[in-house]
Amino acid sequence: xxIIIAGDGKMGSTLTRQLSAEGNDLTxxxxxxxxxxxxxxxxxxxxxxxxxxxxxxxxxxxxxxxxLLIAVAGADEVNLLCCMTAHGLNPRLxxxxxVRNPEYTDxxxxxxxxxxxxMAVNPEKQAATEMERLLRxxxxxxxxxxxxxxxxxxxxxxxxxxxxxxxxxxxMNGIVKCKILVCAVLRNGRAVAPDGxxxxxEGDRIFVTxxxxxxxxxxxxxxxxxxxxxxxxxxxxxxxxxYLAKQLQKSGIDVQIIERDAERCNHLAAxxxxxxxxxxDASSQFLLESEGIADCDALVTMTGLDELNMIISLYxxxxxxxxxxxxxxxxxxxxxxxxxxxxSIISPKELCCNTIVRYVRAMKNQTGAALTVHTIxxxxxxxxEFLVDDAxxxxxxxxxxxxxxKGVLVVCIIRGANQEIxxxxxxxxxxxxxxxxxxxxxxxxxxxDIFE
Amino acid sequence: xxxKMLGRFVGKILWVEAAFMIPALLISLWGREIPAVKGFxxxxxxxxxxxxxxxxxxxxxxxxxxxxxxxxxxxxxxxxMSILGCLPFCLSGAIPRFIDAFFxxxxxxxxxxxxxxxxxxxxxxxxLYWRSFSHWLGGMGVxxxxxxxxxxxxxDNGFTMHxxxxxxxxxxxxKLVPRMKKTASILYLLYILLTxxxxxFLLAGGMSLFEAVCTAFGTAGTGGFGVRNDSIAGYSPYxxxxxxxxxxxxxxxxxxxxxxLIKQFKSVFRDEELRMYLGLVxxxxxxxxxxxxxxxxxxxxxIRHAAFQVASIxxxxxxxxxxxxxxxxxxxxxxxxxxxxxxxxxxxxxxFKCGRALLMVKSLQRSVRQVVHPQKVQVVRSNGQPIGEKVxxxxxxxxxxxxxxVIVSFLAVSLDGFSVTTNFSAVIACFNNIGPGLEMxxxxxxxxxxxxxxxxxxxMDMLAGRLEIFPILILFSRTTWKHR
Numbered sequence: 001x002x003i004i005i006a007g008d009g010k011m012g013s014t015l016t017r018q019l020s021a022e023g024n025d026l027t028x029x030x031x032x033x034x035x036x037x038x039x040x041x042x043x044x045x046x047x048x049x050x051x052x053x054x055x056x057x058x059x060x061x062x063x064x065x066x067x068l069l070i071a072v073a074g075a076d077e078v079n080l081l082c083c084m085t086a087h088g089l090n091p092r093l094x095x096x097x098x099v100r101n102p103e104y105t106d107x108x109x110x111x112x113x114x115x116x117x118x119m120a121v122n123p124e125k126q127a128a129t130e131m132e133r134l135l136r137x138x139x140x141x142x143x144x145x146x147x148x149x150x151x152x153x154x155x156x157x158x159x160x161x162x163x164x165x166x167x168x169x170x171x172m173n174g175i176v177k178c179k180i181l182v183c184a185v186l187r188n189g190r191a192v193a194p195d196g197x198x199x200x201x202e203g204d205r206i207f208v209t210x211x212x213x214x215x216x217x218x219x220x221x222x223x224x225x226x227x228x229x230x231x232x233x234x235x236x237x238x239x240x241x242x243y244l245a246k247q248l249q250k251s252g253i254d255v256q257i258i259e260r261d262a263e264r265c266n267h268l269a270a271x272x273x274x275x276x277x278x279x280x281d282a283s284s285q286f287l288l289e290s291e292g293i294a295d296c297d298a299l300v301t302m303t304g305l306d307e308l309n310m311i312i313s314l315y316x317x318x319x320x321x322x323x324x325x326x327x328x329x330x331x332x333x334x335x336x337x338x339x340x341x342x343x344s345i346i347s348p349k350e351l352c353c354n355t356i357v358r359y360v361r362a363m364k365n366q367t368g369a370a371l372t373v374h375t376i377x378x379x380x381x382x383x384x385e386f387l388v389d390d391a392x393x394x395x396x397x398x399x400x401x402x403x404x405x406k407g408v409l410v411v412c413i414i415r416g417a418n419q420e421i422x423x424x425x426x427x428x429x430x431x432x433x434x435x436x437x438x439x440x441x442x443x444x445x446x447x448x449d450i451f452e
Numbered sequence: 453x454x455x456k457m458l459g460r461f462v463g464k465i466l467w468v469e470a471a472f473m474i475p476a477l478l479i480s481l482w483g484r485e486i487p488a489v490k491g492f493x494x495x496x497x498x499x500x501x502x503x504x505x506x507x508x509x510x511x512x513x514x515x516x517x518x519x520x521x522x523x524x525x526x527x528x529x530x531x532x533m534s535i536l537g538c539l540p541f542c543l544s545g546a547i548p549r550f551i552d553a554f555f556x557x558x559x560x561x562x563x564x565x566x567x568x569x570x571x572x573x574x575x576x577x578x579x580l581y582w583r584s585f586s587h588w589l590g591g592m593g594v595x596x597x598x599x600x601x602x603x604x605x606x607x608d609n610g611f612t613m614h615x616x617x618x619x620x621x622x623x624x625x626x627k628l629v630p631r632m633k634k635t636a637s638i639l640y641l642l643y644i645l646l647t648x649x650x651x652x653f654l655l656a657g658g659m660s661l662f663e664a665v666c667t668a669f670g671t672a673g674t675g676g677f678g679v680r681n682d683s684i685a686g687y688s689p690y691x692x693x694x695x696x697x698x699x700x701x702x703x704x705x706x707x708x709x710x711x712x713l714i715k716q717f718k719s720v721f722r723d724e725e726l727r728m729y730l731g732l733v734x735x736x737x738x739x740x741x742x743x744x745x746x747x748x749x750x751x752x753x754x755i756r757h758a759a760f761q762v763a764s765i766x767x768x769x770x771x772x773x774x775x776x777x778x779x780x781x782x783x784x785x786x787x788x789x790x791x792x793x794x795x796x797x798x799x800x801x802x803x804f805k806c807g808r809a810l811l812m813v814k815s816l817q818r819s820v821r822q823v824v825h826p827q828k829v830q831v832v833r834s835n836g837q838p839i840g841e842k843v844x845x846x847x848x849x850x851x852x853x854x855x856x857x858v859i860v861s862f863l864a865v866s867l868d869g870f871s872v873t874t875n876f877s878a879v880i881a882c883f884n885n886i887g888p889g890l891e892m893x894x895x896x897x898x899x900x901x902x903x904x905x906x907x908x909x910x911x912m913d914m915l916a917g918r919l920e921i922f923p924i925l926i927l928f929s930r931t932t933w934k935h936r
């Protein structure tokens with residue numbers, strides 16, 4: 001597919017990496033020749049230098065032959081203008097714009113109509129939603145849902161006190177007393193596809209498939225006490241903070257926001273009347289202590305600096321905060337971060353990229369495309385949900401007799417209202433949906449791609 | 453340096469080379485040329501063994517490839533390809549000495565067309581075909597061919613850009629379409645189409661199929677190996693004119709043809725490099741015709757010879773219809789000047805390249821203006837687009853390297869004791885991938901008399917000229933071979 005990406009920033013280059021590897025023809029537009037040169041030397045793409053909202057530049061980038069335009073330049077207004085202009089030049093074009101100014105969020109549906117957008121993405125809002133979901137089930141580092149929220153892949157960290165430490169996967173069901181499947185283990189920064197004899201060690205991060213209604217049982221049996229989050233400290237008063245505070249207030253959770261910039265504090269106090277806005281430096285331990293970090297239920301660090309977020313999170317963990325969430329802008333160094341106890345890591349950029357990649361896949365492959373795609377294990381594995389339709393091969397055959405590609409695992413079969421964690425005798429039929437996990441080496445476009 | 457990846461690439465290139473020897477083998481079989489058949493079979497076996505070893509030994513390489521690997525890969529591939537590609541000449545007995553055969557094939561792959569043979573008419577047809585085909589393959593580049601046929605998958609595969617940059621001539625190489633594979637395919641498709649067109653026109657002039665194909669290969673790669681002793685001089689005026697036109701066509705930047713294909717006539721018409729190229733051709737023809745009054749019987753004949761020689765030298769082909777060594781000095785000086793300027797960037801021709809010369813003149817202009825207004829801020833533009841300082845800096849570096857290599861080679865070749873004109877024009881003709889120079893190495897002469905050292909120097913010049921210096925120069929730098 002012919003895709004134009006306007007704006008070669010952090011988001012643009014993450015998208016480039018993903019979409020180029022999936023075999024799309026990409027053209028990048030940016031006004032900075034330096035970043036373009038770097039992208040051209042790293043990926044198999046074409047680059048055009050200029051203002052992405054200008055007709056001449058868009059034509060030069062081949063907007064007439066393009067199928068999709070993704071506008072992720074710095075300013076919302078530029079993105080909107082870019083999509084509108086491009087759509088005027090090529091009415092067949094699908095357009096995705098990043099719009100992240102909170103003042104536009106309430107009018108986003110109307111704007112989609114007006115600016116001819118196929119989709120509007122807001123990474124910060126998405127991140128806030130994700131954080132709120134995590135705060136609802138403290139204990140999991142990450143939750144990805146499938147089958148309209150009935151099945152999840154959750155991430156857990158095994159520490160020395162964990163009941164699962166030094167337990168082989170075969171003996172695991174006796175401890176958790178519910179049907180779950182470990183579909184990937186991240187050990188020392190590398191994803192491993194485990195078998196039954198695999199023994200979990202301290203420091204592993206495991207990815208577990210489980211029906212959503214068993215999550216509470218799972219948490220209880222693992223000895224991770226769940227109590228409702230009542231008070232949250234947010235470090236940094238950026239856009240994510242605003243969205244998150246707004247959502248948390250709705251569920252009646254007390255929110256404290258620590259922000260360094262006085263003016264921003266005033267603004268936040270005006271738009272978030274029920275929150276407690278504190279003007280101060282979140283990296284100061286004294287301030288955090290005086291604001292009661294020791295007995296808060298959750299800490300979310302989302303200042304603009306990744307390093308600062310990490311340090312505050314580490315401090316929070318050492319103070320015994322039950323739930324810590326760290327926001328990171330760059331996910332390049334995740335393999336070394338795995339060893340730090342930073343709690344859950346959320347990258348707005350990556351969440352948003354996943355959404356866009358999902359859209360592209362659906363566009364490319366109208367029938368048989370994955371219904372849901374989540375990257376897990378720091379991007380080293382992918383979980384996808386597919387519908388079993390007439391074209392699917394091997395319907396009704398037990399899984400143990402099927403030859404699947406190396407690194408592919410069927411982790412859940414959903415039939416009607418039932419979710420089955422499959423064993424060797426499980427089968428899938430037409431109309432079911434299945435969730436598979438792959439190590440990402442082979443590109444899986446549709447369900448039949450998983451067979452040898 | 454990622455040796456494994458490098459080895460894999462060279463292995464792949466050699467497989468391609470072995471595959472391309474098959475047609476030559478078939479021609480030899482068909483003509484029952486027993487020594488040539490033997491030569492080809494043995495060489496193919498040798499290439500397959502080396503390629504197999506490289507592919508086998510370099511399995512499971514890391515896919516980390518940066519600018520220096522790209523450059524070194526191109527340089528090494530070309531040298532490996534030449535060493536193995538000259539085996540048919542040696543083993544068939546057509547050119548018994550290895551250094552001579554090596555010179556001949558490097559001259560072929562680099563589309564130089566400088567020969568050590570005094571007579572080619574007695575050679576087996578398969579050998580003649582392989583000799584001409586090497587021009588065709590070298591013209592557009594064997595790595596570009598590899599990029600077109602193989603799919604290199606993976607996330608960070610922008611390194612293909614380094615390969616294209618290293619092998620395609622010009623100061624500012626870019627892609628035509630987002631995908632490298634498609635860009636390379638488009639380039640080769642245009643190349644093949646133009647070659648077929650050339651063959652058809654030559655056949656219409658009454659040439660035999662074999663000669664038409666070989667001549668078209670020589671023209672397409674802007675190489676200059678002919679199948680007759682007197683190059684193109686023995687053919688009819690029609691064929692000579694066809695050659696003139698096609699030589700000029702192959703000297704044009706191929707992205708111009710792509711722009712024509714997607715109907716962007718305006719940008720082709722306004723292309724500054726193309727204008728300069730055509731302007732230089734026309735101007736030179738006019739000057740030479742004026743200078744040649746009285747040399748030929750009719751004005752028509754004068755124009756024909758002048759146009760042919762100008763096209764042949766400017767596009768760095770090196771065909772000849774007449775011995776221009778007998779022309780007056782002014783005409784010879786013009787030809788020498790055209791040798792250095794060369795064809796357009798992104799064409800199959802060699803030389804310094806019109807585009808590069810144009811940018812150099814413009815940046816010189818800027819420096820002159822800077823003297824008048826020292827604080828003036830100026831941007832060099834080409835086709836209305838601002839050109840980055842990095843590109844201009846590279847051109848200056850290129851010029852420095854160019855001059856230095858010419859001087860060193862000239863000194864080395866002079867050891868043989870031939871005349872200054874012979875030595876200088878031999879270096880210029882080899883370095884710019886033209887072929888014939890002046891005096892002893894003129895259109896009716898050859899390079900056979902040079903010593904082994906001179907031949908080696910000229911071989912290096914040809915390779916450096918075709919690959920635009922840096923891919924060869926980098927092989928001599930110690931830091932290239934260090935582990936990261």
